[in-house]
Amino acid sequence: MPGIEDRLRAKATELGFAAIGIAPAEDDPLRAERLHRWLGEGYHGSMEWMAERAGQRQGVRSLWPEAGSVIALGMSYAPSGDPMALGDHPDIGRISVYAQGRDYHVTVKKALKALARWLVEQEPDSELKVFVDTAPVMEKPLGEAAGIGWQGKHTNLVSREHGSWLFLGAIYTTLELRPDGPHADNCGSCRACQDACPTDAFPQPYVLDARRCISYLTIEHHGPIPHEFRKAMGNRIYGCDDCLAVCPWNKFADTAARHRAFLPRAELTAPPLADLLQLDDAGFRQLFSGSPIKRIGRDRFVRNCLIAAGNSGDESLLDQVEALSGDPDDTVAEAARWARAELAGVEATAAT
Structure with a gap:
């Protein structure tokens, strides 16, 4: 046996x-x-x-x-x-791969x-x-x-x-099982993940400053997003895959081994910002039922979407952004005012 x-x-x-x-x-x-x-x-x-x-x-x-x-x-x-494929579609919200399924x-x-x-x-x-x-x-x-x-x-x-x-x-x-032994480090001289980080969140290899990480900022951080990171967030509205996605070892990743529970939900793979900015608490809970995104709540999520809207250059979002500038949540309202200023600047430039 x-x-x-x-x-x-x-x-x-x-x-x-x-x-x-x-x-x-x-x-x-x-x-x-x-x-x-x-x-x-x-x-x-x-x-x-x-x-x-x-x-x-x-x-x-x-x-x-x-x-x-x-x-x-x-x-x-x-x-x-490619987890980074939506980087050139600023009107779409980018959700980290891990949060697109259950x-x-x-x-x-x-x-x-x-x-x-x-x-x-x-x-x-x-x-x-x-x-x-x-x-x-x-x-x-x-x-x-x-x-x-x-x-x-x-x-x-x-x-x-x-x-x-x-x-x-x-x-x-409590069992004394036969150990397998540690895995060797195979990063070598590669620094692709360090160079890909939009916010320079790695003070040195193997060390992450979470305070600068977009995943931390969009998921764990409460309150307003620091201004110095807002433009770098682009259209990332929940997490960031950049440092993972560029790792050369991913070319060997066996997608056939993916657990079926983590197949992406169609509505979370490329959601339009215009739809997400309309979410109230009930709509948020319904959309993200069974998703890890649900735990951050509607306010933090809409805050993230407003930053993305401000970065989008899409003037058609101005009315929705304007409506959120009076949101009962102060952080949402502040993000809306910032996004409005960003989009108004685009509008003014286009008009001249």
């Missing part, structure tokens, strides 16, 4: 995971030191939960002393087309729980915990330690087989 590790891999594949690896549970002092240095620089911005539970986040056994092994898993969402939290966690139940059936005396992006767990370094990829210069995990397109989850278990 195959060993538990081989059976675990087979079951994970059956449940839709494209990548699986096993890492030891020992805390890694270097990993902890890098985390605390990053936090010390303030690169986490307003994501205070990163600092509040840093002591647990710094290592597996810092969170759960009884852990014996980590099972790192990845589910593919590899896109079929909410990955739900899909990955459901599969993790199914795998966990199976593992307990195989090893009844074992205990475990499952994690998907909502606990103090460093999934990307653990994925590297488990051999499913390496943390690239853009700080995301890169896989030889799946490129930069993996949703990550982890199972901590």
Whole structure:
């Protein structure tokens, strides 16, 4: 009979995971030191939960002393087309590839729980915990330690087989499983991701200043978007794929391995800004039901769309922008006033 590790891999594949690896549970002092240095620089911005539970986040056994092994898993969402193709269509909102399908939290966690139940059936005396992006767990370094990829210069995990397109989850278990060994770094001298960043969010390779990152600004950041980043946002209204999309390893990404839950919804692949600017709270909730976008709420989302509208040069959006300048949410109203000024400038230039 195959060993538990081989059976675990087979079951994970059956449940839709494209990548699986096993890492030891020992805390890694270097990993902890890098985390605390990053936090010390303030690169986490307003994501205070990163600092509040840093002591647990710094290592597996810092969170759960009884852990014996980590099972790192990845589910593919590899896109079929070019994620940057809409850059030349300023009247269209660009939504990050990962958010065009179903909410990955739900899909990955459901599969993790199914795998966990199976593992307990195989090893009844074992205990475990499952994690998907909502606990103090460093999934990307653990994925590297488990051999499913390496943390690239853009700080995301890169896989030889799946490129930069993996949703990550982890199972901590009391079992002492046979580890796979860490993955080697294959970035070499390439700096494509660093050069592609519209806001220069990488102070050095392998380090991200989230405060400058468009994904952070459009998703995590509350309040007005700093003016210095607004033009660089272009028509990106939820997340940014640029540093991922240019990675040369993506040419090997197997789109056939993409989980069906992450197939893009037609209405989210190229939504016109004119439609999105009309969204009230009820319309927003309906459109983004089952989507990770729903969690940022209507106000933050419309704020992002207004920045894109201001960058669009599309004078036909002026009436909608004007209407939002009196929005009850101060941040939306401020973004509308900025967009109105930008579009009015275009209109004035066209008239002369």
